Amino acid sequence: MMPEKGTTMRFIDLHCDTLGTCVARSGGKVRLAENSCQLDLKRLKAAGSMAQVFAAxxxxxxxAKEDGITLGPQDLFDQIYACYQKELRINRDTLAPALSGEDILKNDRAGRLSAILGVEDCVLLDGSLRRIASLYKKGVRVMTLTWWYENSLGYPCSPIPADTARGLKPFGKKAVRRMQELGILVDVSHLSDGGFYDVASLSQELHVPFAATHSCARTLCQHPRNLTDDMLRIIGETGSVCGINFCAEFLNGRSGKYTRIDDIVQCARYIRDKAGIDALAIGSDFDGIDSTLEFGDCAGLPKLADALAMYFPADEVEKICWKNALRVLTDALKGTAHRK
Ligand SMILES: [Zn+2]
Incomplete structure (x- = not known):
């Protein structure tokens, strides 16, 4: 069955590094509206994007040393946040912040792309629950618990079994609970396997979904950043999602090389088989990956939708491209403390 060409698919992408890595670090040279990075507002809008998570x-x-960054995590966040506020002001005709699933739909009706603010590496919490509330007030709605280093919440994933088996620290468990109460989507991408299971059981207790915003399948590609079949099954059972990362290293093992559209489609089919169709989403990692993509950059997202349509019925392509992400964001951002 050939895909129907020219149909307008919508997209919600659960992770990109464009804001922090390209725009905020450029000293005003790179703008969000139009740039030569993998993602900008002009191309996103043309592609049919509905919402984009911008990770700080x-x-x-x-x-940090390699990147020439001398600011500590809190100061760096403040710098990226100021840049985010500025970009929201400059682009207010086309871009609006979303603090809830309803905001995404409201912005879309007004013809605006939604920006969702995330933090990648909760190192800036430094053992303080109050900082979670202060970040929530600033509009942060997605928190990636760790990156590649230990922090006050827990440990990163690792190829060493004993290391990746380590779960969340006591503060990490309290922090996850606070995020779920307030209405922040908890992101397990980069987290240790043991940490994944701790987040999963905390999520099961409160019936609130979580996400691996930018990860792939470990059976298809042996990389500690990817999820095992058992983790994928749990993602499905908890109504959570896995946003497929476009990095070649996580899809086909070719570090920094070429990502074929078919690599992503095969990963989607695999996750569908292990976790169910409702567990699939997109987590491009644009401007955080050094892979060359067959479909170029964010402008090529419709080509990915066309390729998915060769293997999935139209309603399932919609679920992968945006509906599952919207469902999980809507649920998680409500916050359990506000439940009736
Ligand atoms: Zn990442």
Whole structure:
């Protein structure tokens, strides 16, 4: 069955690094509206995007040194946040912040793309629950618990079994609970396997979904960043989602090389088989990956939808491209403290 060409698919992408890595770090040279990065508002809008999660990635340790970053995590977040506010002001005709699932739909009706603010690496919490509330007030709605380093919440994924088996620290468990109460989507991408299971059981207790915003399947591609079949099954059972990462290294094992559309489609089919169709989403990791994509950049998202349509019925392509992400954001952002 050939896909219907020219149909307008919508997209919600659960992760990109464009805001922090390209725009905020450029000292005003790179703008969100139009740039030469993998993602900008002009191309997103043309592609049919409905909402984009912009992660404020906070590098530390050697990664910060290599990137020439001298600011600590809190100061760096403040810098990225100021940039985010500025971009929202400059682009207010086309872009609006979303703090809830309803906001995404409201912005869409007004012809605006939704921006959802995330934090990648909760290193800036530094053991303080109050900081979660203060970030929530600033509009942060997605929190990636760890990056590649230990922090006050827990440990990163690792190829060493004993290391990745480590669960969340006591503060990590309290922090996840606070995020769920307030209405912040908890992201397990980068987290240790043991941490994944801790988040899953906390989520099961409160019946609130979580996400692996930018991860793929470990059976298809042996990488600690990817999810095992058992984790995928749990993602499905808890009504959570896995946003497929477009990085070649996570899809076909070719570090920094070429990502074929078919790599993504095969990953989607695999996750569908293990977790169910409701567990699939997109987590491009645009501007956080060094892969060359067969479909170019965010402008090529409709090509991905066309390729998915070769293997999935139209209603399932919609679920993968935006409906599942919208469902999970709507549920998680309500916050359990506000439930009736
Ligand atoms: Zn990441």
């Amino acid at each position: 990635f906070l590098p530390t340790h050697d990664t």
